[in-house]
Amino acid sequence: MASITASYPWTTAPLIAGAPMRLISGPSLAHAISSAGGIGFLAAGTDVSTLSENLSTFESLLSASPIPGAPSDVLPIGVGFIVWGADLNLAAKAFSELPEPPAAVWLFAPSSSEELGSWANGIRSATKGKSKIWVQVSCIADAIDAVRVADPDVFVIQGADAGGHGRYASAGLISLVPELIDAVRSYYAKGSGNASSPPKFIAAGGIADERGVNAILALGADGAALGTRFLAAEEAVIRKGYQDAVLNAVDGGNSTIRTDVYDKLRGTVGWPEGYGGRGVINLSYSDAVKGVSFEENEKLYKAAEGAGDEGWGEGKARMTTYAGTAVGLVKKVATAGDIVKELRGEIVVQRI
Numbered sequence: 015m016a017s018i019t020a021s022y023p024w025t026t027a028p029l030i031a032g033a034p035m036r037l038i039s040g041p042s043l044a045h046a047i048s049s050a051g052g053i054g055f056l057a058a059g060t061d062v063s064t065l066s067e068n069l070s071t072f073e074s075l076l077s078a079s080p081i082p083g084a085p086s087d088v089l090p091i092g093v094g095f096i097v098w099g100a101d102l103n104l105a106a107k108a109f110s111e112l113p114e115p116p117a118a119v120w121l122f123a124p125s126s127s128e129e130l131g132s133w134a135n136g137i138r139s140a141t142k143g144k145s146k147i148w149v150q151v152s153c154i155a156d157a158i159d160a161v162r163v164a165d166p167d168v169f170v171i172q173g174a175d176a177g178g179h180g181r182y183a184s185a186g187l188i189s190l191v192p193e194l195i196d197a198v199r200s201y202y203a204k205g206s207g208n209a210s211s212p213p214k215f216i217a218a219g220g221i222a223d224e225r226g227v228n229a230i231l232a233l234g235a236d237g238a239a240l241g242t243r244f245l246a247a248e249e250a251v252i253r254k255g256y257q258d259a260v261l262n263a264v265d266g267g268n269s270t271i272r273t274d275v276y277d278k279l280r281g282t283v284g285w286p287e288g289y290g291g292r293g294v295i296n297l298s299y300s301d302a303v304k305g306v307s308f309e310e311n312e313k314l315y316k317a318a319e320g321a322g323d324e325g326w327g328e329g330k331a332r333m334t335t336y337a338g339t340a341v342g343l344v345k346k347v348a349t350a351g352d353i354v355k356e357l358r359g360e361i362v363v364q365r366i
């Protein structure tokens with residue numbers, strides 16, 4: 015069976031993907047990751063209105079700095095959508111207006127299987143089948159549902175450690191990756207699914223260095239997708255206060271939590287049932303747990319929002335700081351290109 019890098023010919027094994035992070039993964043980050051032989055994802059998130067502009071910025075970056083090995087019929091990046099909140103018609107229109115569509119489209123958190131199916135079909139038809147469909151799931155049931163309705167080219171297996179949104183009910187990658195791969199393969203073996211193109215598997219959640227990449231390869235995954243590690247990329251669109259909070263956080267099992275407190279405080283509501291966002295614990299969360307009223311907590315949050323980087327200030331941090339349990343492994347800011355090379359073991363890191 016052809017390796018996953020054959021489908022994305024500018025990439026180098028093991029495949030490293032930069033996860034789409036709403037508001038953070040812009041054209042520069044995606045270009046830098048793909049230029050280093052990974053695949054960068056632009057985050058459209060729930061707001062498709064800026065997609066065309068971001069794609070055209072990416073095209074300018076690409077013409078100024080071409081990516082060797084990139085094919086001529088697709089753009090050497092992906093685009094990620096948070097399906098429940100995004101507009102499929104706008105997305106399809108943005109892609110059909112492009113000379114070449116993105117090589118991959120990442121679908122996450124549909125409100126129903128039917129919605130996921132409509133997105134997979136809609137994107138395939140808008141891009142004449144050129145964009146591969148990646149679907150991020152965090153449990154076996156969602157994976158089997160996705161095979162049924164979307165026939166994904168790639169599964170992104172999201173483990174419980176992942177930063178940002180994910181299912182509360184999910185397992186760590188060490189059990190989830192092999193069980194999910196076996197479940198999907200056995201579904202295909204029974205004659206269900208499109209046997210001519212069985213999917214590939216990318217693991218996401220808690221991977222931050224070469225050791226994590228090697229671990230998920232040993233579990234049977236074809237590559238790794240990372241969000242939290244790229245929060246400390248020079249090209250990430252991120253406030254310094256947020257980035258510093260990620261660099262300063264350690265012991266992610268203790269210092270991060272999956273919760274809906276931050277969604278409520280900043281009004282990013284509407285997620286399907288069962289999803290919460292993992293972020294660094296700060297006063298907004300601890301006040302909610304202590305029983306401070308929502309109105310009071312929201313007032314304090316708005317004040318922190320107005321305080322710029324101080325909203326992440328030591329001892330008074332309140333701002334949303336989505337990040338996964340691997341925060342403790344994120345120690346320095348680097349170019350996304352160097353991060354990708356470190357993850358592949360091409361740059362050796364002095365750890366202690």
Ligand SMILES: Cc1cc2nc3c(=O)[nH]c(=O)nc-3n(C[C@H](O)[C@H](O)[C@H](O)COP(=O)(O)O)c2cc1C
Pocket residue numbers: 033034035036038057059094095096120121122150172175176177178179218219220221239240241242243336337338339340
């Ligand atoms: C700040 C942040 C924002 C994220 N935004 C999105 C998003 O817009 N769409 C999406 O599919 N996943 C999003 N995710 C989740 C990632 O797709 C991925 O599952 C996660 O980053 C992997 O775990 P890691 O953070 O430990 O690398 C986000 C993650 C983070 C940390």
